[in-house]
Amino acid sequence: MRPLPEVPSAAGFDAGRSEAALVEHYPRLTRLGYLVLPHSLSRGRRVLTAHALAQRSLQAARGAGPVAGGAVPLPRRTGRTEPADPGYAYLRRQVLRGALAAGRPLRLRRRPRRAQFPPFLPLVWGLRLLPHSGGADELALEEQLSAVSDAARAAFVLRGLEGLADGEIRRVLADSGATDPHAALMEADGVPATYALLTSSGFDPCSLRARPPDLPRRRRYFRAALAGVVALLVCGTLWGLPGEGWGRGDLSAPLYARNPAAEEALDPGALHRVPAMFWQRSPRTDFTAWPTRGDRTEDSRLLRRALRVWARPGGGVRTSATPRTPEGPPMGAPQLLYAGEVGASAVVLFYDGLRVVRYAEPRDADPSEGAALDFARVDGADVTSAGALVVGRAGGAVRYLTAPWVRQVRIRDLLAPGRPPRALHRTADGVTDPLTSPATAPGCRSWYAVELADDAAVRLVADLGELAPARLTSGPPTRPHDVSGRAEYASWARTACLLSAVRSHGVRAVNSWVYATQSLPERNGTAEWLCTRAETWRGTGDRVLAQFQAPSGRPPGSRPPGVVAARAEDSPDCGTRSPRVLAGVLWKSRGGRWYVLAAGSAQFASLTTSGGVTGRARGRLLAVPAGAGDRARLTGRLTDGSHVGVLR
Numbered sequence: 001m002r003p004l005p006e007v008p009s010a011a012g013f014d015a016g017r018s019e020a021a022l023v024e025h026y027p028r029l030t031r032l033g034y035l036v037l038p039h040s041l042s043r044g045r046r047v048l049t050a051h052a053l054a055q056r057s058l059q060a061a062r063g064a065g066p067v068a069g070g071a072v073p074l075p076r077r078t079g080r081t082e083p084a085d086p087g088y089a090y091l092r093r094q095v096l097r098g099a100l101a102a103g104r105p106l107r108l109r110r111r112p113r114r115a116q117f118p119p120f121l122p123l124v125w126g127l128r129l130l131p132h133s134g135g136a137d138e139l140a141l142e143e144q145l146s147a148v149s150d151a152a153r154a155a156f157v158l159r160g161l162e163g164l165a166d167g168e169i170r171r172v173l174a175d176s177g178a179t180d181p182h183a184a185l186m187e188a189d190g191v192p193a194t195y196a197l198l199t200s201s202g203f204d205p206c207s208l209r210a211r212p213p214d215l216p217r218r219r220r221y222f223r224a225a226l227a228g229v230v231a232l233l234v235c236g237t238l239w240g241l242p243g244e245g246w247g248r249g250d251l252s253a254p255l256y257a258r259n260p261a262a263e264e265a266l267d268p269g270a271l272h273r274v275p276a277m278f279w280q281r282s283p284r285t286d287f288t289a290w291p292t293r294g295d296r297t298e299d300s301r302l303l304r305r306a307l308r309v310w311a312r313p314g315g316g317v318r319t320s321a322t323p324r325t326p327e328g329p330p331m332g333a334p335q336l337l338y339a340g341e342v343g344a345s346a347v348v349l350f351y352d353g354l355r356v357v358r359y360a361e362p363r364d365a366d367p368s369e370g371a372a373l374d375f376a377r378v379d380g381a382d383v384t385s386a387g388a389l390v391v392g393r394a395g396g397a398v399r400y401l402t403a404p405w406v407r408q409v410r411i412r413d414l415l416a417p418g419r420p421p422r423a424l425h426r427t428a429d430g431v432t433d434p435l436t437s438p439a440t441a442p443g444c445r446s447w448y449a450v451e452l453a454d455d456a457a458v459r460l461v462a463d464l465g466e467l468a469p470a471r472l473t474s475g476p477p478t479r480p481h482d483v484s485g486r487a488e489y490a491s492w493a494r495t496a497c498l499l500s501a502v503r504s505h506g507v508r509a510v511n512s513w514v515y516a517t518q519s520l521p522e523r524n525g526t527a528e529w530l531c532t533r534a535e536t537w538r539g540t541g542d543r544v545l546a547q548f549q550a551p552s553g554r555p556p557g558s559r560p561p562g563v564v565a566a567r568a569e570d571s572p573d574c575g576t577r578s579p580r581v582l583a584g585v586l587w588k589s590r591g592g593r594w595y596v597l598a599a600g601s602a603q604f605a606s607l608t609t610s611g612g613v614t615g616r617a618r619g620r621l622l623a624v625p626a627g628a629g630d631r632a633r634l635t636g637r638l639t640d641g642s643h644v645g646v647l648r
Helices: 015-036 043-064 086-102 136-146 150-162 166-175 181-188 194-200 215-239 259-266 301-311 486-494 495-503
Strands: 128-131 206-210 319-323 335-342 346-350 357-360 371-375 389-393 397-402 406-414 450-451 458-462 470-474 507-519 528-538 543-549 563-569 581-586 593-600 604-610 613-618 623-625 632-638 643-645
Touching: 015 086, 015 150, 043 086, 043 128, 086 150, 136 194, 136 495, 150 166, 150 194, 166 181, 166 613, 166 623, 194 346, 301 335, 301 346, 301 357, 319 507, 335 389, 335 397, 346 389, 357 389, 397 470, 397 495, 450 470, 470 486, 486 507, 495 507, 507 593, 507 623, 543 581, 543 632, 563 581, 581 632, 593 604, 593 632, 604 623, 623 632
Parallel strands: 319 371, 470 507
Antiparallel strands: 128 206, 335 346, 346 357, 357 371, 389 397, 406 450, 450 458, 458 470, 507 528, 528 543, 543 563, 581 593, 593 623, 604 613, 604 632, 632 643
């Protein structure tokens, strides 16, 4: 049975002594107000509002005057010693009443309370005052208190900070305007009883750290105000001109006009949100089918900040973009892929049909620490290239947000082809645990790639320092396929370290093709010739490497990388338009003799060297004795009779 509401106790006090009680217990009253105030307010505003509530409580005490009646002893929790001064109890009640009123929404038919508006005093100009940063326990308690109602938060603080018994807590809450004190106490029971953390410096609004405000934004506001004054003066002058004034018949809109498309692009409510199960019936399997995920998709303040920074980044924003990717604002309302907390950052991912945009800021939205804005071009993505996006990058590690159709994620070290892959944990939203990024790791001791398994295939992707990881494939350019089999993994083990040549280049996919094998002179074993082509999202700037992988006695995974025999950019060779390649090297045998070695793809009928070394071979393989430092000119004749040169 639910207990009856208890009658608030009347405690007599002298209003003249309230000022002494306020001075003595001022830090405690402000801490009480800071903890009870709604967590939807910023930390800086909660600090100023807590001080304002404590100072206004003295005005209320003077207005109330002395109250007759003896003081009724307040029941206390065992082991707590709290002030039993009736003046302090009255001040505490006023602080609680204001803190609870600050969390109520404004109503048109209800008279607003003073605590529902930002405080007029105290006033701070040019600084942001914040409590000291707490540890992980303080952050956890902050999140738990923000998840309960204002009255439940007040009950928890009265129990833990003030040491009041449940009966007195119900009386204090009823006096402070709480509608259901009993329900508030029951809700407060669900918060872990970490009462010792309430006295931490992370919840002390009297021990503060000063931080600068958003200085670039303040300068912009000042310039905008100055421009507004000048505009008003100009408009007033034009209004008084005879006739129709200037430019009455112009079709162009004034500067910074209210364009409907531009306004929609800045409105969090207009963002395109995809339901969770839409990808199962979507006609396309790309980023348009990704559902909206994350624990802050309803945080309109975060989304509005992200959209505004995207439209017009300030000086405190670190911006990066893949080559030839436009960095302008969205042309309309973009699609929201993700909004949530990743590590120490709050991250938002957008997609506008051409680009993926990542916005990241500190979790406490402190402008002094800046923000990051990354752009990546992903037009033409399909199921093979829309399997994952980089959602977080910090401390040399990377986190991925995987596509909804990805069933399993595993880590594979490309430099250890014989080692089986291991599972990579994901959250319910599809965010993986941190993974060492090969794009930022010094040296090339390991190269971690990620296997994305869905119902149709297992695809291998690698981070190259951009938002969209690059897909790794093997096979001829006309029929590339996902990497599989011991031979292909062993080939990639000697190719992975060469991927640094295409880092941060806007790469969509990298294909490695063993186009020839050659028996070396003097029975030195068999070498492989590979062509590695990195294709970009923009369609230009593709890079091609021709490798020579000499035989090695080391075990797989410890063999040296291949030797780059030729390289080219924006070349059709080794691609779908021209699936052929020719390259050569000057090689030294184990016996100390030098040879010019060359190999072409299956389209070559003969190879010829001239210049410092002269020789000719039928077929697509050539080995000609040479000397150290010799330079030769290599050409080849195709099966159709045409002559071509080496890759360049």
